[in-house]
Amino acid sequence: MLGNIADFFSSGANIVFFLFALFAIGGAIFMISFTKVVSMVVSGAVTFLSLAGLYVLLEAEFLATVQVLIYAGAISILMIFGIVMTRHQGEEQESKRPWHYALLWIGIAGLFGVLFYAFQQVTFPQGTRQAAEDNTLEIGKLLFSEHVIPFELMSILLTVAFIGAIVLAKREEE
Structure with missing residues (x-):
């Protein structure tokens, strides 16, 4: 039953891919879940950096560099400047959505369940790719x-x- 997953994680590149994908998904989920804007910006930066790591794994170093410079650097700094330059009316209120976190965790469990099932059913190709x-x-x-x-x-x-x-x-x- 766990044969495909064991084969998938037998390669170091696949383990690094899984970690970068986990950080990208986690950063995106935290970005829409947090209520404080600075925490949202940091979560977005984690997502941008994870995507840059995925570009490096795909041997697209130029895209990875652009991702880090423009998105993780410039856009995050621009967001922080926007936070600093705007006026805020009082303190941020606590989230009054009690079902939000329960539904979030159910969605995460469902996503990983679907991914686990897909990993069990698919046969991963063992070919090599010729990069430009x-x-x-x-x-x-x-x-x-x-x-x-x-x-x-x-x-x-x-x-x-x-x-x-x-x-x-x-x-x-x-």
Whole structure:
């Protein structure tokens, strides 16, 4: 019964993958569960760093570096600045959702039950994958050839969101 799980955990890379995946899922669950904003930011940073670790396991070092620099670093710092710069009305209230934690743990148990069942039923391939010589070069080629329109649309969307945030901040000031 536990043959597939024993085979899965026989490799060091699979153990590290499991730990990074556990931290990513745990950080995401804690992010939506915490009530204090600073704790939420720290949980988000743990999730971002775990995803960077998963990128390293996939031999996508450029994406891992970008994940750490932009998300774990810049976005977390931006969130902390947002917390510091805003006014808070009194203390944060305790959560009045008694069933929230019970349902959360039931959902977690269900998720791991489904994953345990899936690990028992699947046969993991034992093939090797040929990685590209230069991941960054390949990403650049794809980004500026096949995916140039979504890339430009995303830059326009981010610019509009930035302008909207400035307009909303100015409106609150007045």
